[in-house]
Amino acid sequence: MEAKYQKRVLQLVELLRSEAEIKSLINALPRGYISKKTISGHTYYYRQWREGSRIISKYVEPLALDTVSKKIALRKEQEKTLSDIKASIRSSTRYMTRNGILDNATISTLRKNATYDTLTPEWKRATLEENLPEYVDTKLGDKFLEGEESYNHLYLESIGIL
Numbered sequence: 001m002e003a004k005y006q007k008r009v010l011q012l013v014e015l016l017r018s019e020a021e022i023k024s025l026i027n028a029l030p031r032g033y034i035s036k037k038t039i040s041g042h043t044y045y046y047r048q049w050r051e052g053s054r055i056i057s058k059y060v061e062p063l064a065l066d067t068v069s070k071k072i073a074l075r076k077e078q079e080k081t082l083s084d085i086k087a088s089i090r091s092s093t094r095y096m097t098r099n100g101i102l103d104n105a106t107i108s109t110l111r112k113n114a115t116y117d118t119l120t121p122e123w124k125r126a127t128l129e130e131n132l133p134e135y136v137d138t139k140l141g142d143k144f145l146e147g148e149e150s151y152n153h154l155y156l157e158s159i160g161i162l
Contacts, residue, residue: 016114029075
């Protein structure tokens with residue numbers, strides 16, 4: 001594969017890895033918004049969010065209000081970033097398929113594989129042993145286990161794209 005295409009493939013791999021990391025972060029942050037209610041002259045704060053058509057409310061302790069508010073704001077920021085990354089992924093995958101660089105099946109595999117980069121070291125080793133045993137105890141395999149290299153880099157090398 002030509003160097004310019006390899007660079008585009010690696011950019012896609014990095015976008016997919018970022019997407020997986022941001023999704024993981026978003027899932028760990030609280031969703032919703034803070035609402036303020038005054039009852040009998042006392043102010044109470046609630047975190048509210050939707051589940052289907054229902055609005056769920058949970059009381060927020062005054063000491064936790066600042067922390068919860070910051071986490072909600074961070075989640076909203078990350079959701080915007082995720083939206084931008086998804087747009088870049090769509091553009092990149094269109095380019096790849098139109099130019100015959102990667103097919104849709106390979107792109108789907110890359111997307112699934114991107115989640116492996118967010119695993120704990122124990123799960124990374126188990127995944128490597130199960131899916132790419134030829135990379136166990138190799139320099140590149142060790143880089144993946146240490147978080148210095150993406151799983152998709154190993155995968156693309158194993159199928160001869162890199």
